[in-house]
Amino acid sequence: MAVSPLVDGLPNPAARAVSSPLKNAAPAQASSNGTPVPAVAPNATAAVQSAALDLSEQMNEDEKRKYIKGKKLGEGTYANVYLGQVRNDPSQLVAIKKIKINKEYTEGMSPDAVREIKHLQELDHPNIIKLHTVFSSKDQNLNLVLEFLPLGDLEILIKDTANVHYGVADTKAWMGMLTRAVWFCHENFVLHRDIKPNNLLIAADGEVKLADFGLARSFSDPYRPMTSNVITRWYRPPELLFGARHYSAAVDVWSVGLVFAELVMRAPYLAGNTELEQIELICKGVGTPTEENWPGVTKLPEYTISNQITPVLGKDHYNALFGTVGNEGVDLLMKTLILDPRKRITARDMLKHPWWHKDPKPTRKKELPRKSGGEGEEKVGADLKRRPGVVDEDKTNKVARKLDFGGPL
Numbered sequence: 586m587a588v589s590p591l592v593d594g595l596p597n598p599a600a601r602a603v604s605s606p607l608k609n610a611a612p613a614q615a616s617s618n619g620t621p622v623p624a625v626a627p628n629a630t631a632a633v634q635s636a637a638l639d640l641s642e643q644m645n646e647d648e649k650r651k652y653i654k655g656k657k658l659g660e661g662t663y664a665n666v667y668l669g670q671v672r673n674d675p676s677q678l679v680a681i682k683k684i685k686i687n688k689e690y691t692e693g694m695s696p697d698a699v700r701e702i703k704h705l706q707e708l709d710h711p712n713i714i715k716l717h718t719v720f721s722s723k724d725q726n727l728n729l730v731l732e733f734l735p736l737g738d739l740e741i742l743i744k745d746t747a748n749v750h751y752g753v754a755d756t757k758a759w760m761g762m763l764t765r766a767v768w769f770c771h772e773n774f775v776l777h778r779d780i781k782p783n784n785l786l787i788a789a790d791g792e793v794k795l796a797d798f799g800l801a802r803s804f805s806d807p808y809r810p811m812t813s814n815v816i817t818r819w820y821r822p823p824e825l826l827f828g829a830r831h832y833s834a835a836v837d838v839w840s841v842g843l844v845f846a847e848l849v850m851r852a853p854y855l856a857g858n859t860e861l862e863q864i865e866l867i868c869k870g871v872g873t874p875t876e877e878n879w880p881g882v883t884k885l886p887e888y889t890i891s892n893q894i895t896p897v898l899g900k901d902h903y904n905a906l907f908g909t910v911g912n913e914g915v916d917l918l919m920k921t922l923i924l925d926p927r928k929r930i931t932a933r934d935m936l937k938h939p940w941w942h943k944d945p946k947p948t949r950k951k952e953l954p955r956k957s958g959g960e961g962e963e964k965v966g967a968d969l970k971r972r973p974g975v976v977d978e979d980k981t982n983k984v985a986r987k988l989d990f991g992g993p994l
Contacts, residue, residue, distance in 0.1 A: 648720040652730055654681055658966025663695075666969045668733065668962070678733040679717060682969050683726050697799035702729065704775055704798040712766035714786060714796040734794055736787035736955050737964035739844075743782055743851050751954045753910055756848045757940070758947035759785075760841075762793040767841055768932040770795075771834040774805040778815040780840035782847060786965060791950035796968065804834065813887075816840060818863050819853045823874055824926050826864050828887030835926035838935070842921025849907045865891065871922050872897030879925040897924065913940035 652669045659666040664684045671677040684698050705716035717730040739759060742749050763785060770777055778800040786794045800815045810830040816822070822839035824832050846854035855870050857863030868874075873894045874882045882888060903915045910918070917940045920930035930938075941947070956964075 645720050648718050649722070649728075651718070652679060652681065658962055659968075659970035661970035664970050666966045669730065678735075680731045680733045680965065680969060682729040682731060683722070684729065685726055698727070700801060701798045704801045705729075705731075708770065708773060708775065708798075710766060710769040711792060712762045712794055713769065714794045731969070732788070732794075734786040734788050734796075734965050735962050736789065736791070737962075738783045738787060738968055739785040739793065739848075740782035741956055741964055742787075742954060743847060745956070746851055749954050749956070752945070753914070754945040754948040755953055756845075756910065757914075757945070758950065758953055759793055759848060760845055761941065761947055762950075763795065763841060763844060764932055764935050766793075766795040767837050768936055770801075771837070771932050774803050775801055776804050776834060777801050777837050777840075779817060779820075780837055780844060781817050781820050782844055783968060785844070786968060787955065791953040791955065797971075807831070807833075818860065819843065819856050821863065822926065823864065823867055823882075823924055824885065826860055826867075826887070827874075827882065827885035827889075829885055833926060834931065835929040838921050838929050838932060839926075841932070841935075842918055845918050845921065846907065849910060861889070864889065867924075868893075868895050870898070872924060874924045882925075911940070911943060913938070913943050916940070 651672055653672050653675075655668040655670065657665060657667050658680065662685070664682050667681045667683065669679045669681040671679065702716070702719060705714065709715070714734065715732040717732065719730070720728050722728060742751070763780075767777065767780065775798075777795065777798065779797055780795070784795065784797040786796045788794060802811065804811070808831075811832065813825040813828050813830060813832075816825060816836065820840040820843045822836050825836060843854055855863065855866040857866050868890060872878065873890055873896075874888075875890075875894065876883055878897050900915060900919065903919055904912075907915055907918055917930075917935065917938045920938075921935070923929040
């Protein structure tokens with residue numbers, strides 16, 4: 586791969602980091618507080634089984650003692666979020682996400698929580714939120730220790746037009762961080778499946794981190810069907826709206842393109858109240874999917890369009906709305922919003938695009954616009970307490986459908 590200045594110094598994509606000391610344990614049973622217990626032979630003596638239990642309990646206690654839990658940042662039906670600090674280094678802050686036991690599930694923990702933990706353990710990258718460790722508490726709740734990101738998320742910067750002012754250089758910096766995160770996910774065969782501004786959290790140094798992997802999944806098997814009921818509606822690509830069960834990393838790229846458009850416009854580009862309206866907005870804002878521009882689209886199970894056909898919109902349309910990012914920026918945006926997913930640009934090729942080399946250069950992360958720490962803490966608490974993969978239903982009726990765990994993932 587041609588090396589872009591945006592990817593210098595990134596870890597080898599073939600390498601997967603394991604951040605939790607419990608990840609490689611082979612649990613055969615659970616202890617009284619839900620801690621995984623090292624596997625022992627079925628015919629092992631009671632003393633051996635007790636020793637394994639004691640070892641597991643001790644490992645869990647050792648992890649728990651590394652952190653001091655502080656004030657509550659957010660409280661929800663799914664999880665509570667606390668500010669914490671490393672016991673041996675009080676200057677190092679963390680966010681402790683305490684996932685509540687859910688009686689709806691036989692194991693007490695929802696599949697989306699399991700999925701979030703799994704992928705965060707596997708993906709170690711500067712632009713992906715870091716999971717330090719996992720431990721259980723006496724009430725059997727699972728605690729995720731995450732890096733503390735005190736400046737809120739990208740959504741609050743976009744919406745605060747009165748107090749937050751930013752330009753093309755800032756947009757380029759944020760887009761570079763997002764694209765690197767998505768590139769790393771795809772290099773490791775992981776689809777995020779819910780990219781949007783309030784899943785892009787901001788660290789104290791201005792670095793943007795992709796969070797909420799509750800809808801993520803591996804896509805290494807191209808023949809295994811997947812659900813189309815993912816990605817918040819405003820950022821959902823047409824193939825999913827048409828019910829595709831086999832799809833690629835292009836679904837994430839479409840979402841990245843709409844985040845790009847939103848950064849420029851400071852408002853969502855395609856904000857439908859229903860799935861049908863979302864399709865109509867795509868037809869008006871990008872073009873109507875037809876057999877001519879997307880061979881095979883009419884065979885998708887939920888393909889539905891109005892009788893009025895809008896040709897695929899050209900560069901003049903995009904220049905009128907997004908021209909501030911320059912010709913190269915408009916070209917990159919258009920390539921993320923190609924209707925046919927097979928022709929859509931990849932995250933790897935996005936990093937090779939000439940836009941990154943054009944003036945203005947991306948703003949250094951420490952100089953990027955930001956909100957005050959207090960408001961950021963409140964927002965990150967609200968973001969982390971949400972159940973993964975589901976937007977805040979109290980905030981708007983424009984929500985993603987919940988993942989159907991009874992069907993394909």
